[in-house]
Amino acid sequence: MESEKLLRECRLCPRDCGVDRTSGQKGFCGCGSRVKIARAELHRWEEPCISGKNGSGTVFFSGCSLKCCFCQNYEISDKGKGFELSCEELAETFLRLRDMCAHNIDLVTPTPYVPQIVSALDKVRGRLDIPIVYNCGGYEEMSTLELLRDRVDVFLPDLKYYSAELSAKYSGAADYFVKASAAIKKMAELTGKPVFDENGLMKKGVIVRHLVLPNGRHDSAELIRWLSENFEKDSIMVSLMSQFTPVYHAFDHKELSRRTSTFEYEYVAGLLQKTGFDGYFQQRSSADEGYIPEFFDRKYY
Numbered sequence: 001m002e003s004e005k006l007l008r009e010c011r012l013c014p015r016d017c018g019v020d021r022t023s024g025q026k027g028f029c030g031c032g033s034r035v036k037i038a039r040a041e042l043h044r045w046e047e048p049c050i051s052g053k054n055g056s057g058t059v060f061f062s063g064c065s066l067k068c069c070f071c072q073n074y075e076i077s078d079k080g081k082g083f084e085l086s087c088e089e090l091a092e093t094f095l096r097l098r099d100m101c102a103h104n105i106d107l108v109t110p111t112p113y114v115p116q117i118v119s120a121l122d123k124v125r126g127r128l129d130i131p132i133v134y135n136c137g138g139y140e141e142m143s144t145l146e147l148l149r150d151r152v153d154v155f156l157p158d159l160k161y162y163s164a165e166l167s168a169k170y171s172g173a174a175d176y177f178v179k180a181s182a183a184i185k186k187m188a189e190l191t192g193k194p195v196f197d198e199n200g201l202m203k204k205g206v207i208v209r210h211l212v213l214p215n216g217r218h219d220s221a222e223l224i225r226w227l228s229e230n231f232e233k234d235s236i237m238v239s240l241m242s243q244f245t246p247v248y249h250a251f252d253h254k255e256l257s258r259r260t261s262t263f264e265y266e267y268v269a270g271l272l273q274k275t276g277f278d279g280y281f282q283q284r285s286s287a288d289e290g291y292i293p294e295f296f297d298r299k300y301y
């Protein structure tokens with residue numbers, strides 16, 4: 001794979017910008033040709049089969065191809081906080097996290113940097129004996145996912161919206177469901193059914209995450225119906241999240257200016273329970289901003 005060629009006319013995600021990132025042009029995501037991250041540390045706030053006892057080795061990438069108006073990580077996704085790394089330094093960062101006893105390498109919002117991530121992973125092939133987790137917003141391009149075949153073990157995609165009206169309003173992406181639904185099918189094809197080790201840690205598979213939005217329970221119901229109609233019960237896991245907290249541009253939308261209610265979350269949880277998918281229900285008590293980690297604008301390790 002020639003990573004430079006992919007960046008020279010960037011169509012890595014459905015935004016399809018076509019910009020030359022190697023000559024300083026930037027598309028919707030705001031990402032340049034060098035990898036930019038804001039943190040690389042052990043992280044214990046993913047699902048239990050990902051975080052385990054030690055935590056995942058989480059790398060938070062700067063920039064984003066979605067930029068949802070309610071993003072809790074807006075400092076890095078929209079404002080671009082972070083520091084640049086070469087592919088060699090990214091590979092060393094993966095090894096550093098492994099040496100810290102991370103259960104996996106957890107790539108958060110990696111989409112705009114897939115070519116560089118693939119180069120870094122190929123540099124440490126054979127030395128990185130822990131799963132690679134691709135933790136993304138679900139808004140993915142098929143050809144980009146294909147680059148991850150035999151490189152990524154676990155996919156952790158969001159499935160945010162069914163309605164094109166909502167996805168256009170909150171993420172500026174009317175085609176979100178069309179793209180994300182196809183991407184999740186592709187991810188399940190790439191990994192196969194969930195596989196766990198003797199400690200219950202996920203070695204392969206897909207966990208679809210859905211965050212219940214305030215005033216969004218009927219859209220959530222459509223997503224759960226779609227999942228149950230399109231996946232065998234043991235082919236994926238589903239994680240239902242409740243931690244919506246209005247931040248940043250969420251206040252531009254009256255209906256997003258409050259937390260998701262217990263009634264709304266339990267309504268969706270009840271529907272999900274009936275489907276028979278294995279997965280997780282997030283504790284309502286964790287629905288606060290205390291889980292946002294510290295981000296850095298210069299290399300600190």
Ligand code: SF4
Binds near residue numbers: 017019064111
């Ligand atoms: S990765 Fe960035 S530049 Fe490339 S198509 Fe997506 S938004 Fe545009």
